[in-house]
Amino acid sequence: MTSSARLARFLPVLLLLGARPIQARYEGTLDLEAHFRRPGDTRPYHSEQRYAWNGKDRCRVDWTLWEEGDSTRSPESYLVAGDSVFYRPDPGSRWRLSTGPKARLDRLAAEAGIPGALLRDAGTRLAADTPSLDIRRGRLERLALLRAHPRLGDARDSVAYTFDGKEPVPARMLLVLHERDQQWRLRQRRVEWKEAAVPESLLRSPAAFEPGDAVETMTAEPKIVEIAPGVFAAEMEDIDSRSLIVEFADHLAVIEVALASRNGERLVDAAKRRWPSKPIRYALFSHYHPHYAGGLRAMIAEGATIVAPAGNEAFVRGVAALPFTKEPDRLAKNPRPLSLQTFSDRYELSDASNEIVAINYGSRSNHTDDFVVFWLPRSRVLFETELGWVMAGDKVRASRRAAPLLQWIDEQHLDVQRLVQSWPMRGNVPTMSRAELAALVNPPKQ
Numbered sequence: 001m002t003s004s005a006r007l008a009r010f011l012p013v014l015l016l017l018g019a020r021p022i023q024a025r026y027e028g029t030l031d032l033e034a035h036f037r038r039p040g041d042t043r044p045y046h047s048e049q050r051y052a053w054n055g056k057d058r059c060r061v062d063w064t065l066w067e068e069g070d071s072t073r074s075p076e077s078y079l080v081a082g083d084s085v086f087y088r089p090d091p092g093s094r095w096r097l098s099t100g101p102k103a104r105l106d107r108l109a110a111e112a113g114i115p116g117a118l119l120r121d122a123g124t125r126l127a128a129d130t131p132s133l134d135i136r137r138g139r140l141e142r143l144a145l146l147r148a149h150p151r152l153g154d155a156r157d158s159v160a161y162t163f164d165g166k167e168p169v170p171a172r173m174l175l176v177l178h179e180r181d182q183q184w185r186l187r188q189r190r191v192e193w194k195e196a197a198v199p200e201s202l203l204r205s206p207a208a209f210e211p212g213d214a215v216e217t218m219t220a221e222p223k224i225v226e227i228a229p230g231v232f233a234a235e236m237e238d239i240d241s242r243s244l245i246v247e248f249a250d251h252l253a254v255i256e257v258a259l260a261s262r263n264g265e266r267l268v269d270a271a272k273r274r275w276p277s278k279p280i281r282y283a284l285f286s287h288y289h290p291h292y293a294g295g296l297r298a299m300i301a302e303g304a305t306i307v308a309p310a311g312n313e314a315f316v317r318g319v320a321a322l323p324f325t326k327e328p329d330r331l332a333k334n335p336r337p338l339s340l341q342t343f344s345d346r347y348e349l350s351d352a353s354n355e356i357v358a359i360n361y362g363s364r365s366n367h368t369d370d371f372v373v374f375w376l377p378r379s380r381v382l383f384e385t386e387l388g389w390v391m392a393g394d395k396v397r398a399s400r401r402a403a404p405l406l407q408w409i410d411e412q413h414l415d416v417q418r419l420v421q422s423w424p425m426r427g428n429v430p431t432m433s434r435a436e437l438a439a440l441v442n443p444p445k446q
């Protein structure tokens, strides 16, 4: 029997069974895969969740996550009120309406500990992601949503339960969720539960809340700015990202391809409009985090050779092999083999008109084990990300990683005149002379 047929058969019974309000508390561990040192690295967090469901269409979780040894405990909250989902990062903040793909993820999070609440939404508010359901003896045992993730392709968000006896609340749960820039697995056991009325105030829609974020379409035209002869910044204000396009005699190289295939594809299109006769022959990225490598598949689809440190070879091969069946990107529509060039310490691309030296700054970045900075000797520009400067209010200040970077530039005898930064970009200074950055690191005494 298909899931939807099963759902149709059981749904009337389930809605009746699920009519009693439930409160439940879980404890466990969340393994987070995010902006860490190596591809695939995860970090564990302790987790405590308190769920409240009114037996109908309102459900909430107050969720505390903390790292070992961390003494601050402040819950974030997710609230489902019918068609709306709200999120609040901590009790002192205002609620925010969840919109777009985030609304579905937040609904899943808000209801994950209450199978009855989730099942009510499975055939309606979660139906767009064609949920597959395992239902046994009237209880939801597993729900999986196949989603088109902009970076990962086919992503399966899921929750699975183990029950004791006939209880409506599971003894154990496993929730797997893929956010835009990070993904995680939450394993929890139930600590307590009861069927009891939930205070109405807990489930009331907030009277005032922040509007949801605009859905990222990544369709706005990148702004192309000439930085030096043959060196161009492609600025994407909407996703706070600056890529570099370097022009050679008969081709281009692109450095940093953020977030999603869709973003890489718009970069490709913008480059084609500006340089119709010059193909993108090389694509490079500083480190494996989504903001720099999330759109690499668009470059592979274009036939560009990906140039990366050997430590990122498995990562790049994995990106090339991602399944994109639900919403095919260009590489899925027109598959082509990956062309990959690895290096250990440095790699040079040069011809009569331009030159890029990719240098593995490595763990000195204090960020990832492989971390590349890009030296353009002919214009004496160093292109970096996350190492240079940030805004504090309306003032620019040096990042804590700037001093070691400047020291390394000296050790390498790089005659850097100017630094250009990929991120943070929005509202930030795009470029700074070496002397200006040095002055920010060591301000002159008054």
Ligand SMILES: [Zn+2]
Binding pocket: 035, 287, 289, 367, 386
């Ligand atoms: Zn990073």
